[in-house]
Amino acid sequence: MQLKHLLPLALGAGASAQNLAEALASQNSSLSSLNALLASQPAIVSTLSNATNITILAPNNDALTAFVNSTAGAAAASNADAVAALLTYHVLQGNYAASAFTNTSQFIPTALNASAYSNVTGGQRVEARLNGSSVDFFTGLLQESQVVTANISFTGGTIHIINKVLTIPTTPANTATSLNLTSLAGALTQANLVNTVDSLRDITIFAPSNAAFQAIGSVLGNLSTEQLASVLTYHVVNGTVGYSSGLTNTTLTTVGGGQITIRIENGSIFANSATVITPDVLVANGVVHVIDGVLNPNNTSAAPPSSGASTTTGAFTGASSVTSVPFTSGVTASTTVTSTPSRSPTSSSSSGGAVHGMAMPTGAVGMGALFGGAAVLMGQM
Numbered sequence: 356m357q358l359k360h361l362l363p364l365a366l367g368a369g370a371s372a373q374n375l376a377e378a379l380a381s382q383n384s385s386l387s388s389l390n391a392l393l394a395s396q397p398a399i400v401s402t403l404s405n406a407t408n409i410t411i412l413a414p415n416n417d418a419l420t421a422f423v424n425s426t427a428g429a430a431a432a433s434n435a436d437a438v439a440a441l442l443t444y445h446v447l448q449g450n451y452a453a454s455a456f457t458n459t460s461q462f463i464p465t466a467l468n469a470s471a472y473s474n475v476t477g478g479q480r481v482e483a484r485l486n487g488s489s490v491d492f493f494t495g496l497l498q499e500s501q502v503v504t505a506n507i508s509f510t511g512g513t514i515h516i517i518n519k520v521l522t523i524p525t526t527p528a529n530t531a532t533s534l535n536l537t538s539l540a541g542a543l544t545q546a547n548l549v550n551t552v553d554s555l556r557d558i559t560i561f562a563p564s565n566a567a568f569q570a571i572g573s574v575l576g577n578l579s580t581e582q583l584a585s586v587l588t589y590h591v592v593n594g595t596v597g598y599s600s601g602l603t604n605t606t607l608t609t610v611g612g613g614q615i616t617i618r619i620e621n622g623s624i625f626a627n628s629a630t631v632i633t634p635d636v637l638v639a640n641g642v643v644h645v646i647d648g649v650l651n652p653n654n655t656s657a658a659p660p661s662s663g664a665s666t667t668t669g670a671f672t673g674a675s676s677v678t679s680v681p682f683t684s685g686v687t688a689s690t691t692v693t694s695t696p697s698r699s700p701t702s703s704s705s706s707g708g709a710v711h712g713m714a715m716p717t718g719a720v721g722m723g724a725l726f727g728g729a730a731v732l733m734g735q736m
Contacts, residue, residue, distance in 0.1 A: 572677030
């Protein structure tokens with residue numbers, strides 16, 4: 356990492372130790388909205404002020420204005436639990452200066468441990484990595500926030516000012532619908548697995564894209580509910596959150612007891628014969644990696660194809676594509692559907708905005724209501 360790129364970000368850092376209130380006040384031109392909100396919530400400030408070894412990601416004025424005027428949470432104004440969860444998700448466990456981040460993703464635990472929002476041991480994560488000269492954080496639905504002012508020191512740790520409110524990861528089923536993985540969402544419903552998968556703790560899901568399901572559609576139409584459930588549970592690893600930066604050449608045991616072989620070749624990650632095309636989609640109970648092929652529990656020896664070959668039908672010999680996307684007829688599309696972006700795994704992979712679904716009232720009154728009642732629940736930190 357070239358530290359010179361971070362020097363402009365670091366100019367806001369103070370040399371002497373200051374308490375949290377003083378640190379926030381020193382950046383009032385960017386944080387006046389946050390400061391005004393916190394001024395009415397002394398219990399929140401007290402909790403954060405007494406914490407040590409933390410990093411606070413503080414949304415700037417533009418970020419809070421955009422959040423308040425978005426559809427990210429009408430329920431938040433009357434839901435103190437949701438607001439407390441959102442606030443604690445902006446607090447990282449550990450003191451991270453900007454120089455701690457590299458172009459290899461780090462999956463950092465936050466203070467968010469509330470069971471209604473996080474089912475990940477040690478706290479829900481954010482993904483952090485250096486992107487050129489900026490530090491980026493990726494959260495639920497692959498939403499990206501950038502550090503605009505770094506390294507504001509206070510007695511309990513460090514503050515980084517960010518340009519977008521973080522998005523708490525939601526359930527696998529909601530994430531699938533929101534990221535246009537509608538075949539997977541519909542298949543989980545048809546196999547009666549939505550509640551089962553959403554309630555598991557510490558999971559890794561290898562999620563086939565719509566195109567992957569469509570490519571073997573001739574086979575899927577003949578599966579019974581039990582057979583479909585067997586195929587789907589073969590894509591779910593329970594008890595291991597396998598972020599891309601920690602995956603190595605290994606085997607993982609699925610919910611159904613089968614084995615998935617993970618291979619790292621030329622910077623790409625393979626699950627049996629399928630390629631990970633979008634890694635590290637954070638969900639409430641772990642992580643999802645989007646793959647370009649459907650895995651077959653009855654063909655676990657399927658290996659990565661030779662260079663340039665397709666993997667979409669590799670595990671299902673004789674399968675052929677269909678015109679319509681399977682399992683989507685009963686799926687209600689999310690109002691915030693986003694196409695799943697193609698995204699490369701981080702460089703360490705080697706043979707080594709908001710509460711989703713919440714609408715937010717507009718204006719300053721909405722912001723006051725947003726934080727009202729959250730103070731008591733900050734004691735969860």
